Amino acid sequence: MANDRPRLWGASRADNINHRYKYGKRPHGQARDAFPVYMMNERTIAPLTPDLQPRVSSGRIALHIVAGAIALLMLLPLAYLGVRAGSAGAAQVFDMLASERTGRVVLNSLTLVFLVTVASWCIGVPFAWLTVRTDLPMRKLWTVLGALPLVIPSYVGAYSLVAMMGPRGFVQSWLEPLGVERLPSIYGLPGAVWALTLFTYPYLFLSARAGLQNLDPALDEAARSLGYGPWQTFRRVTLPGLRPSLAAGSLLVALYVLSDFGAVSILRFNSFTRAIYLQYLSSFDRTLASVLALVLVVLTILLLISAQRVQGAMREYQRAGVGAARRRQLVRLGAWRWPALLFCLGVVIACLVLPASVVVYWLVRGLAAGESLLPVWTATANSLRAASGAAAVAVVLALPVAYLAVRFPSRYSTWVYRSAYLGNGLPGIVIALSLVFFGANYAPFIYQTLAMLLFAYVVRFLPEAVGTIRSGLLQISPRLEEAARSLGLNRRQTVWRVILPLLRPGIWAGVALVFLSAMKELPATLLLGPTGFTTLATQIWSATGEAFFTRAAAPALILLAVSALSMVFILRQEEITGQ
């Protein structure tokens, strides 16, 4: 059939005639199209036709195979988790699922998700509105500070909370002389909500900001021209327009809360991740842990699917409002500026200033008491070693996956790309647990070695490397590659001499992101690290668990610095890609 052939080269005389008939009489200005184009076409097409079906090069096949293998490797943990849980037998699995214990864990997790999401709304939405739509002073600074908690590991926040407000924290020790015997317990739900809110509200803050910025200002003006005042316009036009962004932000918050291990384990709240960990520790039969992990996976997948739906809706919203970005009139706060500033300051103090002060306080106390810094250096060296190894491996694996996804779009490459992204959605504890099972049973030679830990890091953080490299590749026009080919370079030479040099910023950004994330990784390090292998993260976690706050202070300070670096890299990345 004529329709199956590529339009550009395959247009035959019949096609052209059909085309002309189908579209009827041409408007005035296009009269010259009536010139019999097909005569020209047939002459120019002839020598080009043989190129229509280029021979599939061996390099391309190799790329497909390598990328596919990487994708399979990334799928391995999840697949094995399924096998493991399934081996228990349907009846047993059903019993476990129906048990009161599982129900309580589900209920706990959902309560936590709900409360943290609501609390994040209360902070994130007004914060976003203030920094986008009003004349609040220092909006840029507030934006960066407001987003910063995102990169601070939740267990550092939980540590600072316990070290401040816990039974052995300094607030208690200050208040004791005043007759306060016991502060209300920080452990359990309240502490978990507090800590997680402070470190996840940025997801809502950032999506609400993006939503507010992307909404066409003309929509507001249209409502005003139709007789609505400012407040009614906000309620009837702005808010409905924000709905998809807010939904997306809430889903991200929920996803983060469900996956978080550090904060809930330190604050002893029995949500999924902690229950899985305890189950893994306490019994020899780890089937229950794997069943719980699978339930968690199902929950996260549901969240991910809804997130994708919401993004579809978001595109519809943006379609009607493209182009013509006009300066938006900022709301004048007037005297309201002061309460607004107080609000922003309060959030920043709670999220950044307090944790940092607590860390410094305990560090100084520890140093004064003669605490040795030696374990810190060992832990730092270990963290550096593991994180740099993970960064190198992740980037090497990300290159073929990203290249395949960008240059050879197909159903296959989408599958490869999605598989590589699995680690992004799966909770770290789930990946760690499944690798424990897999390593103990099938790969004892690498189980509890650094290699196994690196593999876990790569599964978790490959998406970050694929993401940065992919956005780098998207900016390299395929025309450049074609130019190189036309100048006589073969595909491999083109990769070495054109693509890789142009991709260098993207590659380094990938290395940096994976490195910084791996520095902060906790659950996989706990479960998979070689015996006696402590990193900064595990040191904070275990010291806090035993209330040795001074021991956790130095590693926490180092990780806070690492977090600040992550932020710098993310901001630079956004500048480069122009988001």
Add this chain to the structure above:
Amino acid sequence: MMQSDAQLRHPTSEYEMGVRVCAAVKRYGRVGAANGITFELARGELMALLGPSGCGKTTTLRLIAGFERLDAGEIEIGGKPAASAGLHVPPERRRIGMVFQEYALFPHLNVIDNVRFGLHSYTGDRDRRVEKVLEMVGLDGMERRHPHELSGGQQQRVALARALAPEPAVVLLDEPFSNLDAGLRVRVRAEVRSILRQAGATAIFVTHDQEEALSLVDRVAVLIDGVVRQVAAPQQLYRQPADRDVAAFVGDANFLPGTAGGRTVECEVGSLELVSERKGEVEILLRPENISVMPAGADAGARVRAVLFFGHDQLVSIQLPSGRIVDARLGPMYHFAIGQPVQIKASGPVMAYARHV
């Protein structure tokens, strides 16, 4: 040369006021976007604000709508003051209808709800009104669709219906056709014009497309550098531009130096009748279609330099003996070769402007 205030007013003195803009000034920092804009239009009149990009026409429209605050001057809509020194009626109380360049349809509402959106304080039967407006723009049957399910032309008509529904004192249209492709544009333009006429609406279009302005409205206001240079009916604007800049912006223009002596002017192409009496050194405006070209012998001083053939007409550039180039617009049946000696003849009456030194 600017027209005096009296000329900028509407020609007939007995009329119902639609919009009056008087000496409107708007500055952004030090840059003046509107440097004393003055014009009026009557109820039921269609007017275009025409000018090159950056001339302040969109700013003027947004001043009328109330999206921008006036720095000086006055604006009245439907006889009521809308803005002046110390007064700024917010947009929602100005009884305006606005059609945005990108339409700005509410993506979360369907066609009916978009159109009904402005009817919150409408006293009559709202359903009936929505029905009527949708029928007027020819969108009956699409009530339940959402904006993203409509074509560009349909979105345009929803935007128009939404603006017209509350029976505003004036409809403001900001480059309303710039998002439509060329073929569609001509048709939609005619439709919009007849819808506005049918609704008896007062309307101001902002456009940089002179063809659009000339074919669409009763009067055109030409803005250059934040000032209204001329307000006139399309024919008058084209035939008798108030100054050289207006002449150069509206349509193609040849300028030739000449010496005016009362009712006629002497110039390189001969003696021509003047539109109005004048004396002294001037510059005259020759429209390309007022020049005819004839083949001549080799001793003729003028030569064809270039031919741009468009189909329905052609633009022939001719170098005069003085070296000046004039363009002539001719029908498609003539054929001139490059370098061919020709004789040209211009027909008056022509406009004359003070000569730039």
